[in-house]
Amino acid sequence: MNYLLVSPNFPVMQEFFAKKLVEKGVKVLGIGNESYDNLSDSLKSSLSEYYKVDDLENYEDVLRGVAFLIYKHGTIDRVESNNEHWLMLDATIREEFNIKGVQPAELDFTKYKSRMKEKFKSAKVPVAEGVAVSNISELNEAIKNIKLPVIAKPDNGVGASNTYKLLSNSDVEDFKKQWNQDVVYFIESYVDNGILCTYDGLIDSNGEIVFETSFYYTKPTLDLLNGGLDYANVIEKKIDPKLQKYGRKIVKEFGMKERFFHIEFFKLPNGDYIALEYNNRIAGGYTIDLYNHTYECDLYDMYSKVVIGENIEKVNNNFFGIALSRRDKYSYKHSLENIKDKYNGKIRQIERVPAVFATAMGERMFILVAEKSAELNEMMSYIHEKNE
16 A cells, blocks of 8 residues: 655654554655754654655645656555645545545535534534625625624635634724735634533544543633743543544534544533534644544554555543643743652653744644643643732
């Protein structure tokens, strides 16, 4: 089997996917815009060949490179980037060279928030009222029908970037002044006091979920970006059955295979959920490490088994898990050494965060596990405590 990794050096987890695939007897090829000399030794040892292009945004150059790799190594069986930005490129390569996997037309329901809503409703999962708008007249009509407050976010966008809370008529007028109407926006009713959480997992070649988990954010991502706050992602020992039910229905409705998924919800004060977004990839940053440490599993290995058709054994969760951030701009009360000493045996990973993720995540990430939920709040308070 030939497996093509698009941008094999970034994100860094690509290297671990490559390593596990090679261990399963898969030939891994790479295409990217990084110099071969700048690839890590570990990645070089996993790649049978690497084709460099000047710009991955130049589809013609990329397709020419893929054609060369096929000419030299034979048919490519799978293509993946594990990166939201390159999902359409992955799909285009598959369509151009008749490769199994998600095709461009199938991405509409995962790219556009308005199309996601259609799938959520078909799955009979609660959603917030919303509509796509492309001009001021449509925006005014949407505000009139949905009523303030609302959230305005690009219909085709990733994360919380270029997202606005429109709480008053003044906010609406300010938004109109800076909105480039070439960008279609999705206007959605504002959910107050909702806790942002996820239903995430891995799907096999039959469309069955072989790994599932959930985490919640201690602070909304929009507030993290706008306020430069510390944050934490928390995994509890058990997934709420209602969230699990909704998540499974959505996965079935979207019908994806052989890939990770990351679905975002708001948990409401009454205990119900509202579906927000379906992401056709694994959650970003160091979330895969949080999963691996909390569940004491190896999702890189599990994914490689999915690719080659091996059975996946069910994993159990014996811990609560937490990923915590720190930002360089703050002065913290407790040093890195203090933290290591206090939580010796519970710290699983400490990393400096790449600059491209630091704005949202902070510059340093800690992953810890605990046997009791109360320990998580204590860990968060201690690590985030600042000097006055």
